[in-house]
Amino acid sequence: MTKEESNFGLSQSERTRLLDRLKGSLAGAVKRPAPLSAISKDPWEAFAQSDSCRQMDIIRRASAILGIDNPYFRVHDGIAGPETVIDGKSYLNFSSYNYLGFNGHPRVVAAAKAAIDRYGTSCSASRLVAGERPLHRELEERLARLHKTEDCVAFVSGHATNVTVIGNLLGKADLILCDSAIHNSIQQGAQLAGARRLVFPHNDVAAAERLLAEHRARCGNALVAVEGHYSMDGDVPDLPAFSALARRHGAWLLVDEAHALGVLGARGRGTAEHFGLDGSAADLWMGTLSKTFAGCGGYMACRHRVAEFLRYSSPGFVYSVGIPPPVAAAACAALDLLLEEPERVAALNANAQAFLDGARAAGLDTGSSQGFAIVPIMLGSSIAAARLSAALFRRGINVQPILYPAVPERAARLRFFLSSEHRREQIDTTLAIVTEETAKVRALKVDFAAVAAMLSR
Ligand SMILES: Cc1ncc(COP(=O)(O)O)c(C=O)c1O
Known part of the structure; x- marks a missing residue:
């Protein structure tokens, strides 16, 4: 990340001035x-005076000065589908991963x-020590069949699974090589x-190859990690190339299918189906139950x-509760629906493609999205993204901004999640409003000096 990218849209000199003023006003507390x-x-x-805390305060106060409402933690009154009700008002919703409804x-x-x-609402303890329910095994067997692998282990959180x-x-x-x-x-x-960590530029197989060629031999195990469908950009890696790369270098390939399941492939079976490959294309197929399932x-x-090794030794499995029975049952039922109703996947992809085509035709910057379910509108500034959201x-549209530091400042954006349930007129209406509001937001200038002066008061 360049220096400018980490400056919340401030130039280096503006940032230095802002920090100097803040240092002055906070000098007594240092x-x-x-x-x-x-x-x-x-x-x-000391915590309150830490850089991270103060940075969060600056963002909060700057948002208030700029009149930008907090877009986070909105409370939905019911199921968040293509429409949702927030505070009694109905919105068109593009902030849910409920891809297939x-x-x-x-x-x-x-x-x-x-x-x-x-079975009740919980299994209260780790499956290893307190036992499991038939639903746990059913879920794992179905997921293994879906990915054409020998086995599968289900964990209580998607994030914790990877960790x-x-x-x-x-x-x-060991060595871990990740996409940026x-x-x-x-x-x-x-x-x-604690392994050696190396990052290659987004989707750049040749760069990953160079890093492996240079570092692989000095490490024990090696892992290459990619997402099957990138959650921020909505693009897809060249899986056949990454698979071949991992094989050439004796590395494991992990593919995170969080946003690929239910989305990629004619029947929504994910990145392997999209490329006509089978389960042997990767070594670890990671997925979440929170989105399509x-x-x-x-x-x-x-x-x-x-899988057996993970069941007996992964702290997030051994020392954490099993998936609650109703959640495992819901995921199994959703899996059945996915297999029975592939037309939902086609509807999702038609909607996403229509959104992408419409946005491009309106001159909006959609980054590298391939139009499967995720379409970003790139704004290039956190302030612009927050203002547009x-x-x-x-105007009745719920869509989240993605701001620095979740992405580099120049990559700040709004991120639209499409679903099979959106109707075409909802997409058309949304694109018309987004186009209009984007032009207005782009025309607004930010008086950074005035903001800095107010912040230092
Ligand atoms: C690519 C990716 N992997 C893992 C996760 C974590 O999954 P969960 O939210 O189910 O914990 C997410 C969450 O959005 C994700 O986008």
């Missing part, structure tokens, strides 16, 4: 080494209710593993020996 008696008895004081589907709801009646599996399978002597756009859960897993949790589909919300 701590020097002090005798024990002088240390505050409030254990949170399975969340709230009568069969999924009925399966969850039946599981509650039989605990990568942290467990790799160690200090890889999800935070994989970065966290790599950090936990209308539940919560994650899984690794892999060979049996690896707020303007759209006022």
Whole structure:
């Protein structure tokens, strides 16, 4: 990331001026080494003065000065589908991963209710020690069949799946190679593993090859991690090339299918189906139950020996509760629906393609989206993205901005998630409003000097 990218849209000199003023106004609070008696008895004081805390305060106060409402933690009154109700008002919704409309589907709801009646709402403890329910195994068997792998292990959280599996399978002597756009859960897993971490530019197989050629031989195990369908950009890696690369260098390939399941491939079976490959194309197929599968949790589909190892040794499995029975039942029902109704996948992709084509025709920057389910509108500034999201919300459209530091500042954007349930007129209306509001937001100038002056007061 360049210096400018980490400046929230401020130039270097504006940032320096802003920080100088803040330093001045906060000078009294800066701590020097002090005798024990002088240390505050409030254990949170140093925390409140930390850079991260102060940075968050600056963002909050700057948003208030610029009149940008907080777009986060909105409370939905019901199922968030193509429409949603927030605070009693109905919105067109592009902020849900309910890609195929399975969340709230009568069969999924009925399966969850039946599981509650039989097993209750929780399994209360780790499956290893306290035992499992038939639903856990059913879910894992179905997911293994879907990915054409020998086995699968399901965990209670998608994020924790990547963290605990990568942290467990790799160690200090190993190498982890990640795409620069890889999800935070994989970065966290790599950090936990303590392995040598290298990043290659987004989707750049040749760069990954160069890194492996240079570093592979000095490490024990090696892992290459990619997403099957990138959650920020909506593009797809060249899986055949990554698969061949991993094979050439004796590395494991992990493909995170969080946004690929239900989305890619004619029947929604993910990236392997999209490329006409089978389960052997990767070593670890990671997925989440929270998106297409209308539940919560994650899984690794892999060979049996690896799955058994994970069941007995991954801290996030061994020391954490099993997936609640109604959630496992909901995911199983959603999986059945996926297999029975592939027309939902076709509807999703037609909607996403229509959104992408319409946005491009209107001159909006959609980055590298391939039009499967995720279409970003690139704004290039966190302030512009936050302003556009707020303007759209006022006009009845719920879509989240993605701001620095989730992405580099120049890559700040709005991210639209399409579903099979959106209607074409909803897409057309949304694009017309987005085009209009984008032009207005782009015309607004930010007086950074005035903002800095107000912040330092
Ligand atoms: C690519 C990717 N992997 C993993 C996760 C974590 O999944 P979950 O939200 O189900 O914990 C997400 C979440 O959005 C994701 O986008």
